[in-house]
Amino acid sequence: MPSRILGQKKTQQDYDSSIGEYTTGWTGSGASKSDKKVVGLTLFDLRRLGKVDRLGMVGVNGGKFPAIRQHLAENIGGVYKDMDLSFEEFPKQGKTDPDAYKEAIDRLSPGDAVIVFTPDSTHYAISLYAIERGIHVLVTKPATQLLSHHNALIAAAKKHNVVCFVEHHKRFDPVYSDAKARVASLGEFNFFSAWMSQPKSQLETFRAWAGKDSDISYYLSSHHIDISCWILDGKAVPTRVVASAATGIATSEPYNCVPETEDTITLLVDWQSINSPKHKGTAVYTASWTAPLKSGVHSSQHWYYMGEKAHRGYDVTVDDVGKSWSNPFYMKYSPSESGHFDGQRGYGYVSIEKFIDAARSVNAMKSKPADYDATGLPTIANTVLTTAILNAGRISLDEKRPVGIKQQSGSWVLE
Structure with missing residues (x-):
């Protein structure tokens, strides 16, 4: 069965996100208060269920x-019964090593797997290093920042015959998948709009890389861009991207992010129908990390497709925090009646389990990595247009011009 290695970033910063909020639920100042603490918990439970064996965890600063x-x-x-929390740590003995992921991966064997939850700018190098050694890879979104790097990972995964998925967990949200099925009967695509935001406190959490190594569009809009690419697969393709940004909050007190940091980024994307030359659609994707503090929800999100809306969750009001909105579909943290972990139906869990199942199936020679490209699963090949749009948006902001997207010699390229 696959061993697991959790990813790590290459630059030395105070915030080591590979062993932070999403992986361990630990932020450096204590336990995360968000619901985004799924990777380690999911893998510990998958080990309890017999789907994984050895676990390793990789950071930059071993002192943490x-x-x-x-x-x-x-x-x-202290919360769940029968959880084996053992793992091998990298780097060892409290050392600081931005290349500790190489030592960890070098200890694996072909058919083992890595999960990469690191700053966006490091995804490509870590994923490629693993793939070239015959290791299956699950990389968090966005897979890469450059379309050329995404294409390179597609080619490498094919060459080395490994599974490479992108952790686009929204595809496993039952509300989103139901909406996708309903959209199928709505005819040609005309209009899509998406909004996603997180509170300004995220600027403190991600100050080490915000505006330096990535932006809010890569970090948040990647969710809904992928959803629209998933919905429109076989129906339409993106052809042009124009980006606009709001600034001023992230770069001011008390956040003091680098001058390049945008508060809110909007991408306007033209889509061309595959089946009808006269049908063109428009999509607007907006992401912000300057939403009000204590706004009731960690990630505010909404999308609209030709009259179809996705709205989920419910609100809870308590004395100390006021009103908050919960998303019961992402992860369930309360134990089962027997005291065991009970979140196996949450789409945050499912997105990781689907990857584990694919790796196990390929290792058992019951399937081939290419088989998953023919499904709706977020393989590296099936998510290339998401990266194309994000990369085009970054170029549009930096160069203040529209950026075209087209297919050339079987690959997607930017103009």
């Missing part, structure tokens, strides 16, 4: 592991 182990013991071991 004692606090992480204590956090996991209190918040996972």
Whole structure:
């Protein structure tokens, strides 16, 4: 069965996101208050269920592991029954090593797997290093920042015959998948709009890389851009991107992000119908990390497709935090009646489990990696247009011009 190695970033910064909020639920100042703490918890549970074996965790600063182990013991071991929390840490003995992921991957064997939850600018190097050694890869969104890098990962995964998925968990949200099915009967595509935001506190969490290594469009709009690409697969293709941005909050007190940091980014994307030359559609994708603090929800999100809306969750009001909106579909943290972890139906869990199942199936020679490209699963090949749109948006902002997208010699390229 596959071993697991959780990813790590290559630059030395105070915030080590590979062993932070999404992977361990630990932020450096304590337990995360968001619902985005799924990777480690999911893998510990998958080991309990017999789907994974050895676990490794990779960071830049090994000095953080004692606090992480204590956090996991209190918040996972102290909550759920029968959870084995053991893992091998990299780098060792409290050392600092931005290339610790290489040592970790070099200890694996072909058919093992890595999960890469790191700053966007590091995804390509880590994923490629693993793929070239015959290791299956699940990389968080966006897969890469450059379309050329995404194309290179497609080619490498094919060459080395490994599974490479992108962790676009929204595809497993039952509300989104139901909406996709309903859209199929709505005829030609005409208009799509999407909004996604997180509170300004995220600028403190991600100050180490916000505006330096990535932007809010890559980080958040990648969700809904992928959803629209998924919905429109076989129906329409993007042809042109124009980007606009709002600024001023992230670069001011108390956040003081680098001058290049945008607050809100909007991409306007033209889509051309595959089946009807006269039908063209328009999509607008907006993402912001300057939403009000204590706005009731960690990620505010909404999308609209030709009259179809996705709205989910419910609100809860308590004395100390006021009103908040919960998303019961992403992850369930309350234990089962027996005291075991009970979140296996959450789409945050499912998106990781689907990758594990694919890797196990390929290792058992019950399937081939190419088989998954013919499904709606977010393989590296099936998500290339998401990267094309994001990369085009970044170029449009930097160069203040529209950017075209086209297919050339079997690959997608930017103009």
